[in-house]
Amino acid sequence: MTRVEHLRNLALLGACAVALAILPHALTVYLRSFVLFTMMYVVLALSWNIISGFTGYTSFGHVAFYGIGAYACAILVADYRWHWLPTLGVGAVLAAVVGVAIGYPVLRLKGPYFAIAMLGAAEGTRVVATVWDGLTHGGLGISLPSAETSLETYYAMLVLMLLTVVVAYGVGHSRFGVRLNAIREDEVAAEALGINATLYKLTAFTLSAVFPAVAGGIQAYKVLYIDPPSVFFVQITIAMALMSMLGGKGTVIGPIVGAILLYTAQELTWVNFPTAHLIAYGLFIVLVARFMPRGLMGFAIDRGWVRKGMVH
């Protein structure tokens, strides 16, 4: 990509940022929430994509970090009277630490074993949250005192999304990203070209853990009540994965497009077909896997509408 193209993309992002900043004033509370959660899923999908799309280590347990962030915020706000914004920082740091701790052993596993181990890690975190009730109030959950207008959390999520997009874009257009791809394609060959795979994987994994944690924190402060099943909800991991895959795993725009489309579709079906929406969802998964396994971006690349590769 040339410098001009990068500037163009930056301008585009800036325009979206401005549009999204103005938007909430024109919307109902329900629609404001809808946009907030759409942005949240963009964050989640982009983050998942860093470890699973670029690096090829498909994680089925990323909701663990989301939950950690949610709990960090809830505990500190409800029990320790912190202002909610700094709790997001704590959540991020905690997720990074846990990310390294889990990542170091688990990233030695390959493919399906890694996926299942992450699933286990997520479940483990949920169980810890349930059992360690001294800290987390266990199954009772935590209620947060409300002092916000729905605008505070909206803008926090917007900033988070912009940050995540910039980081994902940076990864996707850098040597770092090319090397992550190399690890995905052939880890042995990547090592033979001087790539310290362990270090790169761990970095990608930790990076992918931090943003969901902050998203979880913001969400906690918005919804004002969390408990283990609601934040360690396996459907969140499935959504992250599906959105990224629908849009195109391993690209930058893919997860963004996938998140917007899928979340909108999900909301529409839920609103109109409350009982059937899970079936519709499942059907959708099957259709995507069958007809567009490389996602929308993959489809566009095959048709020649988008250039191949990250480096041109």
Next chain:
Amino acid sequence: MGAHPDGIALEARDLRKAFGGVRAVDGCSFAVPRGKISGLIGPNGSGKTTTFNLLTGLAAPDGGEVLYRGENLAGLKPYQIFRRGVTRTFQVTRIFREMTVLENMLSVTGLDVPDRVARARAEELIAFVNLTHLRAEYGGRLSYGQQKLLEFARALMTDPDLILLDEPAAGVNRTLLQHLLDHIHRLQGQGKTIVIVEHDMNVIMNHCERIFVMDGGVKIAEGPPAEIQRDERVLEAYFGRRR
């Protein structure tokens, strides 16, 4: 930088490696002369590729040493060995299939140069192996021979001092192969050391100064081409009948 005495670039001492019950490399020793092109030949299954794997860290030896610039490389990880200036290509190509030719070239580390320069070097090498028209194509779409060429080009990105080529001629058109061999000679002229595993006797006999012959996991002969061509053991094990 600890230079090895006697003009030796790399020395393998009593390397051993077993997979299950099979002793793929069973006490192999040889010294690769610096600044020359050497060949490593032997029947299929004689342990040549495993030896390369031991030299480059893809497998850890069960015993023995790999001495390079005064250091024992045995047990180091592949990326560490790469960073010391040793690169290799693979017999069964290991290019990155879902990445473009250009990305394959730029995935290499150790290029402490600005992107512009790295890209220019990549384009130069891509042109050298006649793949410019495919620079934006996925590696997986290339033919086998083109993949071998890409791997060859990729291995040269960092201008390494010691280059190990595993069957570079297999699947490569003979005329283009001449072109590659000319370049290998130029690299040698720059002081680099090259070791080639090959079955193509044109390549080995006409381009290598020293040849190591392996069979059954050990070195059974070594010497200049003229000697090797006359060596009875080698002829028996490897060439079969003579014309």
Next chain:
Amino acid sequence: MAAGAVSSARALLNLRHVEAGYGSLQILHDVSLHVNAGEVVAVIGPNGAGKSTTFKVIMGFITHLGGEIVFNGHSLVGQRPDRILAVGLGYVPQGRVVFSQMTVRENLQMGAYLQRDRAKINASMEYVFALFPRLRERRRQLAGTMSGGEQQMLAMGRALMMQPKMMMLDEPSLGLSPRLVDDVFETIVALARDGLTVMLVEQNAARALEISDRGYVLELGRNRFEGTGRELLQNPEVRRMYLGGEARPVRG
């Protein structure tokens, strides 16, 4: 057109103006060739010329974009690979692709997958074992543990199990030591003597042309030269551009 060649109208395999590719990448733009019954035909050319692609489009593995492919009177265009095998075309892909977790015997049985008649399967297996005694010795060995040369024999034997009228071999000498290369080429000559029609792709072009009746040179997905094996071997331009300038390899 070389004197003595049978006109393509009566050929066993006939390709006319074939186009093919992979998704958005078109490899073959205009390839025409024919193989007459009982001939050995070599296909050579630079890397990426479309040699392997030609085999794959004949076998139905990749997208056919244009042109005719006729084998023994049947059009192969749009046919599934198993149908193509059933009409008498055998194929040994590049790279000694054997089922590594199966024994030699099982690999050969897989080669006869479409054959229902037990007696014919046994007869085929006997033929293959007679041709490759090493395979008989190792019939209970796992294919993945055999050496490169043995795997190549197995791949060829497996393709012979359907008793094809014609065999296509993609780089049979790839990665084999000189003695094994001799063995492979001798086997091909023996099979041709027995009446098998053979088409082979080889980077070891000089050796291939030595044993071939005729040859085609492909470049960039099109025909470049054709002629008898001898004509191509002696053509100075062919030698310079495709054979590395040498007509004969150095022998050990």
